[in-house]
Amino acid sequence: MTIIHPIPFPVAARNPPPAGHFAFRCNACGQCCNTPPLLTLDELLRFETRFIGVLALRRIRPLRGDFTAADLAAQADIDHSLLLPAPDGDALQITLQAVDYPSLQRCPARDDAGLCGLHADHKPLACEVVPLDALRADRLQHAVLASRQGELGDADCIAPGQRDGHAPLTDATDVVDPAYLDALYAHRNALATDKAHWGRPLYATLAAELHAPAVWTRIPHHGFFNLSPVPLVAMMAARSPQMAGRWQQFIDAQLTLIDTAVTDALVHKHPADRPLTQQLRGYADAYRALRPSLARASRTPHHA
Incomplete structure (x- = not known):
């Protein structure tokens, strides 16, 4: 999410809200849940x-x-903790993302009523911080809200200043809602752990490939460039026979999901879905090629 300055308040307003003060109320409208997390x-x-x-x-x-x-300074601390340096002065975020067909325009976890099916079942941390952004410093969250107020204006969930039924969320330099503050720090801690546990070593393995102009120029500043998780799976599975067995289970679950999704897409035949069908077939082929080596590794005694 690109940071922009807060939307200026009308000059004619008699009592304009203090700059940076925003309140929030989730209306369960589903606009924040129109893509996978x-x-x-x-x-x-x-x-x-x-x-x-x-x-x-x-x-x-x-x-x-x-x-x-x-x-x-506050933003530099966040960038150092959560992002990886890139050769052109940008930073690189390597994370994981759920995907689904664009024609569906919804998160796969939404139920038939349009509500989150994971709300009471440890929904992803990225969802817990909405409408905030864990990659921005606390003192800049008001700018995130100003930006998203424009995007979600008809939802009437983000309000400058105070509003009946809305809970205070930010002031000029802080997140003032304790639950959201806890969610921000939980998400950042998880992202920092992922960076240390697999993000940095995977980046080192893929750096030459990623920095090639044909690939690097396709990595966007808005949105994400998606790759098969197979390099991550192979790296994690190599750490022990137990890990190999666990990731073999993951592959089996993913193959089932991919086969079901592709079958459904072929029935609906939506033109916008064709590129993802090709990608998913490629991911499935890569998983099937990797699976036998994981099966062998899971049966191999591990020696320290």
Whole structure:
């Protein structure tokens, strides 16, 4: 999400809200749930029978503009903790993402009533922080809300200042809702753990391929460039026979989901879905090629 300055209040307003103060109320309208979520590694495994997971890459420009030194320092700390350096001065986010067919325009976890089917079942941390953004410093969350207020204006969920039925969420420099503050830090901790556990070593393995112009120029600043999770699965499975067995289970669950999704897509024949069908078939082929080596590794005694 690109940070922009808060929307200016009308000059004619008699009592304009203090700058940076926003309140929030979820109306369960579903506008925040029209795409599959980002996932941590633990969530990828936990929801292996619900979400088709992919590696997701995004380039992030350094924070620039009319920001204070404190703003820039706080954001630099977040970038250092959660992102990876890139050769052109940008930072790189390597994360995991659920995918589904674009014609569906919804998260696969939404039920028939349009509500989150995971709301009471440890829904992804990325969903817990909505409408905030864990990749932005606390003191910049008001700018995130200003941006999203414009995107979700008809939902009437984000309000500048105070509003009846809305809970205060940010002031000029802080997130003031304790539950959201806890969710932000939980998500950042999980992202930092993923970066150390698999993000940094996987990036080192793929760096030459990713930095090739044909690939690097396709990694966007808005949205994500998706890759097969097979390099991640192979790296994690190589750590022990137990891990090989666990990731073999993951592959089996993903193959079932992919086969079902592709079959349904072939029935509906929506033109916008064709590219993803090709991608999913490629992911399935790669999984099937990797699976025998994982089966062998899971039966191999591990020696320290």
